[in-house]
Amino acid sequence: MKTSLYSTSPISGKKYTLPTENDKSTIDNFIAKNKGKKVVVVQGLGFVGAVMTLICSNALTEEYAVIGIDLANENSYWKIASINEGVFPVIASDPKINQFHEKTKLKDNLLATYDNYAYSIADIVIVDINLDVAKNADFSKKLIDYDVDLTPFKKGLKAIGNNCKENVLVLVETTVPPGTCAKVAYPIIKDCLEKRGLSTDRFRLGHSYERVMPGPDYIDSIQNFYRVFSGINEESADETEKFLRTIISTKKYPLTRLGNTNATEMAKVLENSYRAMNIAFIVEWSRFAELAGVNLYEVVNAIRMRPTHSNLMLPGIGVGGYCLTKDPLLASWSKQNLFMDANPLMQSEKSVQINDQMPLFAFNYLKETFNNDLSGKKALLLGVSYRSDVADTRYTPVEPFYDYLKSQGAEIALHDPYVDVWEEKSLTVSSDLENLLKEDFDIVAFCTNHSEYIDNKTLIQSISEKSNLFIFDTIGVLNQNEINLLKQNHLVKVVGRGDV
Template sequence: MSHSLSEKITHRTAQVGVIGLGYVGLPLALACARAGFPTVGLEVNEQRAQDVNAAHSYIEDVSDVDLAPHVQAGRLRATTDYDVVRELDIIFICVPTPYTVQRAPDLVYIIKAAEGIATRLREGQLIVLQSTTYPGTTVEVVRPILEQASGLQAGHDFYLAFSPERIDPGNKQWSAYNTPKVVGGLTPESTALAAAFLRQTGAPVHEVSSPAAAELTKLLENTFRAVNIALVNEIALLAERMDIDFWEVLEAAKTKPFGFMPFSPGAGVGGHCIPIDPYYLLWKAREYDFYTRFIELAAETNETMPYHVVDLVVKGLSRQGKPLTGARVLVLGVAFKADIGDARNSPAERVIELLQGRGADVRYHDPYVPTYRVGGDVFQREPLTLHSVALTDAELAAADAVAIVTGHHDVDYARVLAHTSLVVDSCNVTHGLAGGATVIRLGAPLPQ
């Protein structure tokens, strides 16, 4: 059985399916098609499926030009019909893994995908979960669903593995085509087949002993970032109190050629990984009577940063004799990082909600995010959709304060300083620029 699938992989005739055509799934589907495999994306959002079939991309990291030759050649198509699973040899699950409002893992999309596969599963297929999740999900959640509905046995009748996604939106150097893959299968055969396929897409592959080891690998990577960001956020707050410019300290520390890795403080953490993945790990750890205090403290530190940004706005307005209530505040940048249009879990959401909750008139400008939704939570019960305003001189002049949350590089910050009275800069993009505005930088002494 494995020999047959192995041959299909070698000759690039294996029929590949990708469930979920979002930030992870669409680049993966394109990578499979580029490698010569007939690929179908299974997407519950009908508009997205239609867009792919029209060679239209809704993902920044994939262009229409990228899609067109593969769609036109018939190597890549999309559907909303799970019955296509019966035709496939290899199936990747690339669905979202959010958390609940209590920050517990929410596996509803993984479960639905597994259920959709299970009733159509046949012998010899390889199922690879890519969605970021806690150790044990592949074996404890996905495997039982597949086995019970199909009557087949994982590792004997079909193959099962986990290979974490490592997508970094907006990264031009590392993509789905060259970022090394980690893969761990339920059995050695499952690992070997999944690794053989992933190597065909062009990326190096590192094999581990189990799906759980691969699952924990991804959580380690993102928890590492979350903890280190929390560290510099905390030291930046200390530096403010000590009247030391943390950004100067960071530049000095970066000169050490070994033993130091630079991270930058800011208004918080965002995206689908860094704010969420540590909670998946600490939730699972409790099953083992293990309390990840260090990880939880890091999350707590990062989650306080939007509050600190608002406090800096209040402090700046107070110095000018203005209350926050009734003040117009212009937020610059709501994407979760610079120069992309992905605003998932951006700290800008909490900043805006806190400002509005204290009576401010809040507007925002982001050249990459035309509309932005806030609210629908305990901080602001009613959801509200905001629209990016043009960054005109008049808009800047009308603002009592400008809060820079995300430092997009194509914003003219010198012009911002020239046309407004108060700027709170959470990412140090105004350092060294001249202008008439009073500038309060996160992590730096207050201006005299």
């Protein structure tokens, strides 16, 4: 590995030289300081794994020595270095993140590393690495085909199997295609242990998918929320349950045990597919409401009074994040490739395609206002993250919306109170809304429902004092009083509101 290569933190901008030596002595010293504690290794330091290290470091009924492990490459090493410097690599609005992190630093029971030696001392390994779906789509996001590449996931499992103890508990939290633990993970670990001359009867393999919600309830979405779990066999399920009871408030949020890992894997992709289809369903009704002069928000809220329909979704610019954009495809891919059924889950696949095209619908709505000519128009996009009050831009629907605007020659400024650098676009994002609003724009578009934009009298007043703007609310941030005020000097449109 060349020492001239760096990993740069998107949070601080600090550069870290990639390591060239192993980290064994650092790990040994850490374990010596935490003598007598069981060792939990969390594989993957992304939005789930990084926070999982804090949960385990602050376990409810056990004292663990926790090691987070990730790759020593340009994209990931900064997370390792940041954690070891006492800087948590995830920004969120949840105050518990900082509280848990401060407690962890006082305990000195968290280390981050890139060295696979960590697996050799682990009692429990939690797998939190990404498993992506590669979509082949045209510029309009019409899905042509897709594939699931298990190669990185398999490499992660081999790293465990080639180094772990024979009596380790491997707990997969990664969202995977149903059948993965039984048909992929178990054979890999078993084969690795056999080649090392170790017993294959003592290791335990469990699956318990995360329901992490980045934002104000980040920690609680793990520690204080319901969990579903299973094991590759009864012994594995028992060990998984035993561990989960040490980190989750199970008295208030009882665990649910399913019959096998196929079931828990299916549960995760089914619950996300259901939500993705619910969102896709409302898309065509948004178009209908706009055509019919109807406020779809008040229609949906009226329907939600009926308990059986309380989760009917509201209009928006689109679906983002790591789960809903891919999980229906993981399920369909599994049916075809792991269970060898040629018939896909057609409705689930269709929901992804509809949701991926939602930014195009919003863009076309905007473009029609300018007679299909956006060249040279100056647009301010308020919010680039996919969800309110988080710095998560993974698969944000704002990205294709931005691309469509850019392709038409528009000049674009970006604001987000949580995002300084939009990694996927290599763009700087401003957090200084006051100064941005001093500039002249033709378009102001609300793209993320951050708390900073909701009931913000200063923001609305600043916008209202300008003249001849097109205010485009893609997610229903504006209330009726704000819309009435803005309409005095501006043209206002809201996705799903044909009455405006």
